[in-house]
Amino acid sequence: MLLVVILFLALSLLAYVLFGGADFGAGIIEVFSGRITRKTITHAIAPVWEANHIWLILIVVILFMGFPLIYAQMSLYLHIPLVVLLLGVVLRGTAFTFRHYDAIQDRSQIYYSFVFKLSSLVAPFFLGVITGALILGRIDQEAVTFYEAYIAPWFHGFSFVMGVFTCCLFAFLAAIYLVGEAETQAIKAHFLRIARNANIATVLAGGAVFLVAEWSGLPLGRMFWHSTAAFIAVVTATLSLPVLWWSLLKEQVVFPRLLAGFQTLLILGAWFWEQFPVFLQYADGTYLSLVEHAAPEATLRQLGLALIVGSLLILPGLFYLMKTFKAKRTVIKDRA
Amino acid sequence: MEDLLAARMQMAVSLGFHIIFSCIGMAMPFLMAISGYKYLQTRQQVYKDLTKAWSVGVAIFFAVGAVSGTVLSFELGLLWPTFMAHAGPIFGMPFSWEGTAFFIEAIALGLFLYGWDRLHPWVHWSAGVVVGLSGVASGIFVVAANGWMNAPAGFDWVNGQAENIDPVAAMFNDAWFSQALHMTLAAFVATGFAVAGLHAILLLKNRDNIFHRKALRIALTVGAVAALLQPLSGDISAKDVAERQPAKLAAMEAHFETSQPAPLVLGGLPDEDKKVVNYAIRIPGMLSFLAHGDFKAKVTGLDAFPPEEQPPVLVTHIAFQVMVLSGMLMAAIGLLYFLLSWRLPHLLRRNWFLWIVALATPLGFIAVEAGWTVTEVGRQPWIIYGIMRTSDAVTAMPGLAVSFYLFTGVYLLLALILVWLMKRQISTLPEKYPSANLKEYVTVH
Ligand code: HDD
Ligand code: HEM
Ligand code: HEM
Numbered sequence: 001m002l003l004v005v006i007l008f009l010a011l012s013l014l015a016y017v018l019f020g021g022a023d024f025g026a027g028i029i030e031v032f033s034g035r036i037t038r039k040t041i042t043h044a045i046a047p048v049w050e051a052n053h054i055w056l057i058l059i060v061v062i063l064f065m066g067f068p069l070i071y072a073q074m075s076l077y078l079h080i081p082l083v084v085l086l087l088g089v090v091l092r093g094t095a096f097t098f099r100h101y102d103a104i105q106d107r108s109q110i111y112y113s114f115v116f117k118l119s120s121l122v123a124p125f126f127l128g129v130i131t132g133a134l135i136l137g138r139i140d141q142e143a144v145t146f147y148e149a150y151i152a153p154w155f156h157g158f159s160f161v162m163g164v165f166t167c168c169l170f171a172f173l174a175a176i177y178l179v180g181e182a183e184t185q186a187i188k189a190h191f192l193r194i195a196r197n198a199n200i201a202t203v204l205a206g207g208a209v210f211l212v213a214e215w216s217g218l219p220l221g222r223m224f225w226h227s228t229a230a231f232i233a234v235v236t237a238t239l240s241l242p243v244l245w246w247s248l249l250k251e252q253v254v255f256p257r258l259l260a261g262f263q264t265l266l267i268l269g270a271w272f273w274e275q276f277p278v279f280l281q282y283a284d285g286t287y288l289s290l291v292e293h294a295a296p297e298a299t300l301r302q303l304g305l306a307l308i309v310g311s312l313l314i315l316p317g318l319f320y321l322m323k324t325f326k327a328k329r330t331v332i333k334d335r336a
Numbered sequence: 337m338e339d340l341l342a343a344r345m346q347m348a349v350s351l352g353f354h355i356i357f358s359c360i361g362m363a364m365p366f367l368m369a370i371s372g373y374k375y376l377q378t379r380q381q382v383y384k385d386l387t388k389a390w391s392v393g394v395a396i397f398f399a400v401g402a403v404s405g406t407v408l409s410f411e412l413g414l415l416w417p418t419f420m421a422h423a424g425p426i427f428g429m430p431f432s433w434e435g436t437a438f439f440i441e442a443i444a445l446g447l448f449l450y451g452w453d454r455l456h457p458w459v460h461w462s463a464g465v466v467v468g469l470s471g472v473a474s475g476i477f478v479v480a481a482n483g484w485m486n487a488p489a490g491f492d493w494v495n496g497q498a499e500n501i502d503p504v505a506a507m508f509n510d511a512w513f514s515q516a517l518h519m520t521l522a523a524f525v526a527t528g529f530a531v532a533g534l535h536a537i538l539l540l541k542n543r544d545n546i547f548h549r550k551a552l553r554i555a556l557t558v559g560a561v562a563a564l565l566q567p568l569s570g571d572i573s574a575k576d577v578a579e580r581q582p583a584k585l586a587a588m589e590a591h592f593e594t595s596q597p598a599p600l601v602l603g604g605l606p607d608e609d610k611k612v613v614n615y616a617i618r619i620p621g622m623l624s625f626l627a628h629g630d631f632k633a634k635v636t637g638l639d640a641f642p643p644e645e646q647p648p649v650l651v652t653h654i655a656f657q658v659m660v661l662s663g664m665l666m667a668a669i670g671l672l673y674f675l676l677s678w679r680l681p682h683l684l685r686r687n688w689f690l691w692i693v694a695l696a697t698p699l700g701f702i703a704v705e706a707g708w709t710v711t712e713v714g715r716q717p718w719i720i721y722g723i724m725r726t727s728d729a730v731t732a733m734p735g736l737a738v739s740f741y742l743f744t745g746v747y748l749l750l751a752l753i754l755v756w757l758m759k760r761q762i763s764t765l766p767e768k769y770p771s772a773n774l775k776e777y778v779t780v781h
Binding site: 046047050051054058060061062065066069073075076079082086090091094098101103104149306310313317318324 | 392395396398399400402403404405406407409410412413414417418420421422423424425426428429431432433434435436438439440442443444445446447449450451454455501502503504731732733734735739742746750753757760761763764768
């Protein structure tokens with residue numbers, strides 16, 4: 001069952017990056033484009049953001065039930081970035097909902113939008129910081145000072161570059177998604193422009209991650225180089241970018257989304273594969289592993305069962321939800 | 337502020353905040369389903385408008401419930417890592433099923449809120465019912481996890497480590513049923529009375545309004561039925577607590593000395609140093625009866641426990657009295673409602689009755705908060721009853737007061753905004769929904 005649980009953990013991470021990421025990214029896009037995109041963004045994410053957000057909860061539950069030591073240790077040493085992430089999640093969800101449902105449209109919209117945009121940047125940034133800190137290897141169980149124990153593990157260039165990379169990736173995913181949701185040609189052109197910029201930024205930030213890792217003595221680059229599978233995955237993801245652009249310019253809707261999802265799968269998959277089974281790296285070279293530090297088999301069996309049965313129940317529902325709201329734009333057009 | 341205290345307060349504030357939205361998330365979909373059903377049956381526009389107006393409120397509250405719940409699932413680790421490292425694999429099972437319930441709930445909510453004109457009316461209505469069912473399911477799951485902290489099961493504790501873990505036995509611990517039953521009813525009591533009270537206040541301003549009267553009738557009926565059942569379920573809970581956590585029962589009842597038979601202490605101010613209760617009314621033998629079903633039974637007092645294993649008495653006792661008093665008041669209002677609407681036409685137009693319902697608006701939520709205070713404070717000093725102390729479970733990270741103030745501030749702000757948003761929703765009802773202006777004039781004597 002351990003394998004099933006790890007597979008679900010990886011899938012939930014991927015799903016959260018793809019769907020939750022596109023939600024966050026929509027907020028980031030708003031930072032750079034303001035009012036014109038607001039309506040499209042609201043229509044696109046209002047029905048689905050709550051479902052998208054549950055992937056994060058699933059990750060947490062899998063961690064605390066299946067890998068309790070990992071959950072406990074990361075909660076202890078990464079307390080501060082986790083709290084910031086949470087504040088971001090809280091403010092973003094509420095500001096978005098308040099803006100959407102407030103009965104009176106007045107100045108308050110400005111404040112909701114401000115909080116929504118700010119937290120859309122903060123939350124993914126700290127998600128990246130936390131991911132970076134897990135592999136960076138500055139978590140020190142022997143630490144004595146407050147700084148060494150609770151700040152040094154994540155307050156580092158590598159984590160920050162990971163944060164920036166996460167924001168760029170999310171904005172890129174959102175732009176690709178929103179191109180297909182745009183109501184007018186002008187907005188579509190706008191999202192295409194954002195998608196291009198985000199694409200460039202993501203590739204640059206991705207390069208920076210490897211560079212900073214190298215400077216920090218983290219053999220990230222070498223790890224990817226030495227594994228054929230990871231290498232092929234990253235190269236395929238990069239080389240398929242022109243295909244993505246060709247299909248976007250051909251005004252295809254579904255294919256670019258699938259391709260962008262596939263590229264994300266390749267990058268995340270390569271990284272997970274390379275890391276595996278390390279999940280949390282300590283400063284002294286030891287680490288917490290998804291294999292050795294998993295819960296007892298009796299627990300994993302129940303967790304795996306719940307995940308399998310749960311996904312059989314959920315997937316048709318998710319599919320139906322997405323399908324119902326795909327028919328949306330034709331309906332709006334008919335009325336207008 | 338000391339770290340342990342800050343952690344406990346932060347946990348209490350976060351849970352006390354979240355539970356409000358949980359109750360609404362569990363009960364409100366059923367109120368909407370009733371009104372939606374009436375619409376589909378009668379095709380009266382007012383029921384459709386009512387369902388829609390309520391659903392906007394639900395969408396707003398649901399989002400706050402979702403994010404505050406997310407905070408909680410991290411907070412368990414952020415504040416109590418030692419607890420979670422041991423407890424996660426044992427009591428995690430209900431949470432893993434809860435995840436499924438959340439997903440189904442969010443999917444169904446998306447369909448319900450945004451599918452009004454896109455889905456077949458009955459498919460749409462069913463989506464609403466599914467929101468409610470999965471809300472209740474998630475409530476039951478998470479309460480089962482809390483039940484495990486009160487009645488640990490499904491493992492052997494050997495030298496500070498859990499062995500032979502059995503998550504299924506942990507989930508179906510001795511407390512899960514009584515707590516889940518009581519909590520589910522509580523959600524309907526609290527939401528029913530709060531919604532009824534709100535519409536009663538609006539009716540007091542506008543007595544002939546049909547929209548608010550229909551709303552009041554649905555909410556009050558649901559709240560009243562649940563309120564009449566709640567004392568029965570509370571009695572099951574009390575007997576259960578007497579069995580599994582005699583120290584908690586003694587603290588709830590401010591029962592300092594073991595006695596046979598034991599009197600029931602009503603009200604009063606416990607003095608924990610002198611071990612007496614001042615200004616209280618005592619009913620002889622009643623506690624024996626309530627706890628064990630026999631007027632002559634022996635009831636264990638706090639003196640049976642060493643001082644370092646006694647829960648705080650003052651808070652637990654007062655919280656318990658507040659819950660029971662609120663419960664009795666609401667049950668009385670429920671009874672009044674059913675008896676009088678049977679004999680007295682136009683009860684929902686009478687000012688005095690509307691005033692009673694309006695005054696009862698917060699009672700249900702007061703009872704919920706008080707009840708959880710009983711359960712959680714009454715479990716102290718244990719985080720896992722009899723196994724692990726709260727003070728051993730708290731995180732090593734210092735300066736927790738900062739995060740306590742931070743989260744308390746955010747929640748306070750959110751609460752204020754929510755009140756303000758609801759006011760704005762209500763003030764725009766007449767423009768948005770034509771039926772919200774409908775009146776029906778009847779003379780009431
Ligand atoms: C509307 C809310 C409400 C109302 C009217 C009542 N309760 Fe309650 N009570 C709760 C809401 C609640 C709660 C908040 O939901 C608790 C906290 C934990 C739980 O399972 O339910 C609770 C806990 C709780 C406990 C502790 C359970 C435990 O620790 O396992 C007892 C003994 C009672 N209640 C008893 C009563 C009695 C005798 C009532 C008589 C009227 C009553 N409650 C009314
Ligand atoms: C399933 C649900 C719940 C779980 C898993 C849970 C868990 C916890 C934990 C881990 C603590 C800290 C340790 C301790 O003080 O023992 C705590 C404390 C507390 N919780 Fe809960 N809780 C739940 C429901 C609630 C609810 C709904 C409330 C509502 C008000 C609440 C109120 C409190 C209070 C007041 C404390 C502080 C007790 C004290 O330290 O004196 N709990 N809870
Ligand atoms: C007695 C205590 C609790 C009850 C009855 C309860 C019930 C509920 C309900 C009904 C919802 C649905 C959302 C809504 O309607 O607003 C919800 C949401 C949530 N709860 Fe709780 N809960 C409790 C305590 C907790 C605790 C202790 C945790 C974390 C460990 C938690 C985690 C969550 C999460 C993550 C969500 C969000 C799900 C979503 O995104 O839809 N809850 N809870």
